Amino acid sequence: MPGDAASSDGPRPVSGKGAATRAVILETALASFRDRGYDRTTMRQVAEAAGVSLGNAYYYFGSKEELVQEFYAAIQVGHRHRAADALRSRDLVDRLRGVLHAGIDEMAPYHSFAGSFIKVAISPASASSPFSPESAVARQAAIGLFREVLAGSDARPGGPLARDLPELLWLAYLGITLFWVHDTSPDQARTRRLVDTAAPLVGRLVTLSRLPVLRAAAADVHTLLTALRPRDAHR
Amino acid sequence: MPGDAASSDGPRPVSGKGAATRAVILETALASFRDRGYDRTTMRQVAEAAGVSLGNAYYYFGSKEELVQEFYAAIQVGHRHRAADALRSRDLVDRLRGVLHAGIDEMAPYHSFAGSFIKVAISPASASSPFSPESAVARQAAIGLFREVLAGSDARPGGPLARDLPELLWLAYLGITLFWVHDTSPDQARTRRLVDTAAPLVGRLVTLSRLPVLRAAAADVHTLLTALRPRDAHR
DNA sequence: CACCAGAGTTGAACACGTTCAACTCTGGGC
DNA sequence: GCCCAGAGTTGAACGTGTTCAACTCTGGTG
DSSP: OOOOOOOOSSSSOOOHHHHHHHHHHHHHHHHHHHHHOSTTOOHHHHHHHHTSOHHHHHHHOSSHHHHHHHHHHHHHHHHHHHHHHHTTOOOHHHHHHHHHHHHHHHHGGGHHHHHHHHHHHHOTTSTTSTTSGGGHHHHHHHHHHHHHHHHTSSOOOOSTTGGGHHHHHHHHHHHHHHHHHHOOSGGGHHHHHHHHHHHHHHHHHHHHTTSGGGHHHHHHHHHHHHHHSOSSOOO | OOSSOOSTTOSSOOOHHHHHHHHHHHHHHHHHHHHHOSTTOOHHHHHHHHTSOHHHHHHHOSSHHHHHHHHHHHHHHHHHHHHHHHTTOOOHHHHHHHHHHHHHHHHGGGHHHHHHHHHHHHOTTSTTSTTSGGGHHHHHHHHHHHHHHHHTSSOOOOSTTGGGHHHHHHHHHHHHHHHHHHOOSGGGHHHHHHHHHHHHHHHHHHHHTTSGGGHHHHHHHHHHHHHHSOSSOOO
């Protein structure tokens, strides 16, 4: 395999001139994603609406997928913004539930297109994957959000898992997102119910994890998470 | 075997004449998936290698994705076959670990292509999704495998979760598969380690779930799973 | 001014999955 | 033997994401 080494570095050139053009293309694409969804957004339409040629769009964005990546970034910023509200409470369950609902709120307008977006995110080779090196910054920001959920609460989790909890909550959030994508109930009510059930459960487990009986299980989970993590990841 | 099984799974015509043609196309496609992977398998190549026209391939299979669906089915049959070995033990952890490793063994030859396959499986709209109505039969078979893991063991799980356990284990297996797809370690060693850690953990949790302290948490998990399930599904 | 390297830009071209109107073949009724 | 409904089959055509050789424009250097 020649292994085309991907583009490895940052997206594309960002000198003075092209930056404006790049921004126009990006805005046009994001608007089209919002209005038409992923599949119905064609590179030709984006290029035309942005007033550039098809080839020029590919000069700034190596693929349609790179556009999606920027889309994720925008959503994540929105999530963090919304989450601030929920972080006023000191109660762990309230904080967690609030942050999770904030995430669903932020994604809600895009639910009908989520099915096509997730195809891109789930592919291991994709830079948009939550686990990809390219997503490292966004990933750490997301994990940081859950670290904040824990740190600002009056619950003080202990045990061998305390340090892993932010990452575990982030993984759970990914799972909830995956569920949300598949949720066809009106207004994704089942996902809401899932969050309302899961948040207290997490609170209960955090409390229980101090019990000696659960020490061994918690240690197992810690080992499992260690096995799961790629060699390099630390924070 | 998959050719003339008069079962009602074929979304396309299955009368006498075309069945042979259908089988040839299918075999050709599966071989190409194995040898070249998903993306490098083109419908034109499959059609040509099968000795039919492009349009004719589409007469029997509505889309390339439908071919993938059959691919999954073939893998699942292989998994069940391999799993039989592991089901000789009576120890729950041994059984579970064996069945999980059998699944990884079965998928191993396709790991390099898994990234492109999972794109298809993960899409909610796709019939290949593990949660789709079209996959109901395969899904029940898979859940049944884990029911067997539990039923044939000397551990007798109790509590409010006992009935949910096969489904939970199946979900965990899906998660492991998802991890496997992203696992770039040599020979997917990290996934192996994950299984070796997760199996004893499950055993421990099954034992612990009898404790009164965990009753409430177990009930929460049961509620969560109920919220998770689509309206119709039981059995 | 003349020149040029290189960023910026273009549209044609490619391979792909998918569709479709039109064709051929087959078996059964008369 | 004739016919025909419908299964089986065909290749051209469409729209897509992506590539690429060639072009234009820009800023700096001599």
